[in-house]
Amino acid sequence: MSLSVPHHVCIKFSGSKNSKVSFSASYLKTNTGRVFAALSVDEGVSNCIPAAPILLPEGSWQQIPGGVTAAKGFKAAGMYGGLRAVGKKPDLALVTCDVDAVSAGTFTANVVAAAPVLYCKEALAKSATARAVLINAGQANAATGDAGYQDVIECSHALAKLLQLQPYQVLIESTGVIGKRIKKEPLLKSLPDLVNLLSPTVQGADSAAVAITTTDLVSKSVAIESEVGGTPVRIGGMAKGSGMIHPNMATMLGVITTDALVTSEVWREMVRVAVNRSFNQITVDGDTSTNDCVIALASGLSGANKISSLDNSDAEHLQACLDAVMQGLAKSIAWDGEGATCLIEVKVSGADTEAEAAKVARSVASSSLTKAAAYGRDPNWGRIACAAGYAGIPFNPNKLRISLGDSLLMENGQPLPFDREAASNYLRAAGEKHGTVVIEISIGDGPGSGQAWGCDLSYDYVKINAEYTT
Numbered sequence: 001m002s003l004s005v006p007h008h009v010c011i012k013f014s015g016s017k018n019s020k021v022s023f024s025a026s027y028l029k030t031n032t033g034r035v036f037a038a039l040s041v042d043e044g045v046s047n048c049i050p051a052a053p054i055l056l057p058e059g060s061w062q063q064i065p066g067g068v069t070a071a072k073g074f075k076a077a078g079m080y081g082g083l084r085a086v087g088k089k090p091d092l093a094l095v096t097c098d099v100d101a102v103s104a105g106t107f108t109a110n111v112v113a114a115a116p117v118l119y120c121k122e123a124l125a126k127s128a129t130a131r132a133v134l135i136n137a138g139q140a141n142a143a144t145g146d147a148g149y150q151d152v153i154e155c156s157h158a159l160a161k162l163l164q165l166q167p168y169q170v171l172i173e174s175t176g177v178i179g180k181r182i183k184k185e186p187l188l189k190s191l192p193d194l195v196n197l198l199s200p201t202v203q204g205a206d207s208a209a210v211a212i213t214t215t216d217l218v219s220k221s222v223a224i225e226s227e228v229g230g231t232p233v234r235i236g237g238m239a240k241g242s243g244m245i246h247p248n249m250a251t252m253l254g255v256i257t258t259d260a261l262v263t264s265e266v267w268r269e270m271v272r273v274a275v276n277r278s279f280n281q282i283t284v285d286g287d288t289s290t291n292d293c294v295i296a297l298a299s300g301l302s303g304a305n306k307i308s309s310l311d312n313s314d315a316e317h318l319q320a321c322l323d324a325v326m327q328g329l330a331k332s333i334a335w336d337g338e339g340a341t342c343l344i345e346v347k348v349s350g351a352d353t354e355a356e357a358a359k360v361a362r363s364v365a366s367s368s369l370t371k372a373a374a375y376g377r378d379p380n381w382g383r384i385a386c387a388a389g390y391a392g393i394p395f396n397p398n399k400l401r402i403s404l405g406d407s408l409l410m411e412n413g414q415p416l417p418f419d420r421e422a423a424s425n426y427l428r429a430a431g432e433k434h435g436t437v438v439i440e441i442s443i444g445d446g447p448g449s450g451q452a453w454g455c456d457l458s459y460d461y462v463k464i465n466a467e468y469t470t
Contacts, residue, residue, distance in 0.1 A: 048210050049089070052218035052332035055343075055436070057324050060317070061226035067205030070223030070236035071259040073098045073299035076204040077197035078211030081190035083138035083176075083183045090211035092187065093135040094194050095255050096163065100129035101297035102264050104271035105171070106279075108292035114142035115149040116172040117293055119156070123168045128264035131169040133255050133295050134159055135212045136187060137240075139180040151182045158188050162195050173253045173293050175214055175240060209238040212253055215464065216242045220332040226321050229314045231304035233260045235325045239294075241333040242284070254279065254294040254329060260318055261300035262307040269310060270319050271296045278326035281358060281452040283366045284337035294326075334453040339460030341431040343453060344374055346439045348388075350401075351448035356393045358450030360443060363391035365454035374437055375456035379423035381409040388441055395443040403440045431456065 056063060069076050074097055081092040105124050107117050123130070134155065141148045156170040163170070174182060198204065209221035223236035239254035262270070275294060300306075307315050335343040346364045351357035364370060367387035373380040381402050388400070398413035405426040407418045430437045437456075 048206075048219075049213065049216065050218050051206075051209075052220045052336055054220075054222040054328045055331040055335070056222065056224070056328040059226075059320060059324055061224040061321055061324060064223050064225050064234070065202045066223040066234075066236055067202070067209055067221035068095050068223075068236045068238050068255055068257045069200050069202065069205040070225070071234040071257045071299060072301035073101070073259060074236075074257045074297075075198040075200045076208040077194055077199060078204075078207030078209070079190065079194055079197055081136075081194070082186035083136055085138065085177075089213070090207060091137040092190055092194055093208035093211035094132065094159075094198065095135075095208060095257065095297075096132045096198060097130075097257070097297055097299050099299055099301065100131060100169075101257075101299045102128060102262060102267045103130040103171070103298075104264075104268040104296045106272060106275045106294050110292070112143055114140055114174060114178075115144055115152045116141060116174045118149060119152045120171050120173070120293060120295065123171055126168050129169070130171050130295070130297060131165050132159060132163055133171045133173060133297070135173040135175070135208075135253060135255070136182055137175050137212055137214055139174060139176040139182050140178045141174045141176075141180070141182045142178045144179065144181045148181050151184050154184065155182065155187060159191055159195075162191055171295050173212075173255075173295065175212065175253050205236070205238065209240075212238065212240040214240065214242070215338055216240055216336055218332070218336050220329050220336070222325060222328050222332075224321060224325060226317065228260060228302075228307075228318050228321075229305050231302055233302045233304050233318065233321070234258065235260070235321050237325050237329055239279075239329040239333060242336050242338050253292075254326075256294065256296035256322070256325065257299070258297075258322070259299045259302035260307065261302065261304055262298050262318070266307055266310055266315065267296070267298050270315075270322055273319060274322040274326045276358075277323050278330040279333075281362055281365075281450070282330045282334045283362065283452070283454045284334060284340070331453050334455050335434070337455035337461075338464045339458040339462075340455035341434060341458060342374060342427075342456050343434075343436045344371065344439065344455055345436055346441065346452045346454070347449070348441045348443065348451070349449040350399070350442040350444040350446050351393065351395070351450070352444075352446040353448040354450050355448070356446075356450075357443075357448040358452065360388050360391040360393050360441065361450050361452035363387050364439060364441065365452040368457055371454060371457035374427055375431070375458045377424045377427040377431065379404055379407065379409070379418075379420060379427065381415075384439060384441070385410065388443065393443070399442070399444050401440075401442040405438055
């Protein structure tokens with residue numbers, strides 16, 4: 001059954017004659033009880049999943065269709081290659097660029113880094129450009145030793161031969177069960193078909209975004225357009241992640257594309273800054289993955305002037321656009337946290353620096369007690385104050401201010417009387433529609449502000465992860 005909903009969405013439910021679906025202009029609810037704000041899933045993707053809500057910050061850009069293929073010069077594809085242990089959801093994705101794209105990457109700080117992470121680090125150190133990113137779902141290829149690394153080498157060489165590229169121009173990302181090597185034979189056998197499916201269309205981008213998911217209940221894909229120096233520039237991206245989210249660099253997996261013309265040094269710094277403001281500020285469960293990896297490619301085909309310095313208005317605007325795309329994807333990951341019923345957004349102000357504010361925000365978003373209280377619809381603000389206090393950032397507790405939605409809970413370090421029932425209803429309403437809970441904290445009079453995103457902690461998180469491999 002296919003159902004068309006606003007925002008150019010077509011959700012396909014395969015093999016089911018009795019699926020019940022209700023929807024409004026903003027939300028779609030299936031008979032599973034999960035609520036989705038649907039944006040774009042192509043009807044041609046069999047066994048597909050709905051699209052996540054893309055919660056872009058406001059700014060001088062507009063959201064457009066296309067994901068990783070919105071920017072000039074990029075193609076993408078996704079297909080089922082037989083790598084998943086269960087089901088036939090697409091499990092291989094490919095993103096390519098028609099020209100040598102300026103490349104950047106951020107990677108997990110986990111010492112037990114996966115073989116594809118090690119490979120990509122070496123490739124980016126060797127070359128300032130890349131042409132392709134191959135992603136598999138099903139096996140993480142982490143903690144697999146020399147044999148796992150050799151699998152990556154063989155896959156990159158095979159794809160490079162098909163695309164007539166040098167092997168170091170092909171980057172690899174993997175996600176799935178740790179300790180499992182890539183199912184190399186099915187992957188290699190699927191590569192010719194995957195290459196033939198490459199397309200610069202929205203459908204190509206959507207199929208790739210679905211193919212990289214694992215326990216995700218929704219795919220994450222977004223693109224924006226804005227004028228940089230008077231010329232339209234596009235930035236798109238896709239990401240995956242639902243559990244094992246507590247990155248120390250990026251998210252589980254992500255690919256960002258743009259047609260901006262930018263030097264390697266500037267692009268790599270922009271990507272580092274944007275990751276710190278987005279993927280480094282999300283948490284679901286406190287576990288930093290072995291495979292965290294974000295690859296960002298810039299084709300330079302927009303026709304805009306080259307950005308060769310960070311110290312000008314064009315660079316500042318491109319940075320803001322990049323921040324927006326990554327933050328939109330990052331929030332979608334937290335929204336889709338395993339077992340979650342709501343997104344938690346923590347805004348901190350009054351710190352001495354942006355980094356200090358960000359650290360306090362992440363501490364609160366990571367607090368298991370705060371997350372559990374949100375799920376229980378309990379406005380227990382003491383847990384918020386506690387998590388802010390142990391963040392490791394010194395501040396005067398007499399200047400602490402905390403609010404939950406419209407409810408002011410603490411001012412100048414003093415607890416305030418508040419309508420507990422109204423605050424609880426605020427949490428309940430957010431959970432019922434899979435909405436957003438906003439926590440605002442001020443820790444002083446400084447200029448620094450920052451944000452972090454997480455989700456509530458439900459019983460279902462334990463159910464999902466207690467039997468992950470069984």
